Amino acid sequence: MDIMTAQERYEGLVVAFNDTEGVTPPTRTSGFGRGGLRYRGKIFAMFVRGQLVVKLPEKRVTELVETGRGDLDDAVWLALATEALAFARSR
Numbered sequence: 001m002d003i004m005t006a007q008e009r010y011e012g013l014v015v016a017f018n019d020t021e022g023v024t025p026p027t028r029t030s031g032f033g034r035g036g037l038r039y040r041g042k043i044f045a046m047f048v049r050g051q052l053v054v055k056l057p058e059k060r061v062t063e064l065v066e067t068g069r070g071d072l073d074d075a076v077w078l079a080l081a082t083e084a085l086a087f088a089r090s091r
Contacts, residue, residue: 005042006047006050006083007050008079013037013077013078014026016038016078017085020085022039024041026047037085038088042055042086042088042091044088045085052077054081054083055084055087056080056087057087
């Protein structure tokens with residue numbers, strides 16, 4: 001069984017958004033700030049201390065927290081990062 005690490009899943013997200021207009025890859029693959037996926041200069045997803053962090057509207061964050069979705073699989077990571085990109089585009 002091939003189990004991906006959290007770092008490998010994040011790197012997969014970076015690849016998934018590689019050809020998305022307006023999105024730039026992280027300058028580093030870890031750490032706060034410089035390590036994030038950006039849309040027109042604004043971070044929408046990053047990898048911090050082994051966790052995916054995405055910037056979403058407060059209502060969506062509350063929903064995710066209330067439903068206890070703390071351990072996310074790679075398919076969910078892509079969906080959430082895509083949602084965060086849409087939010088970044090709307091601002």
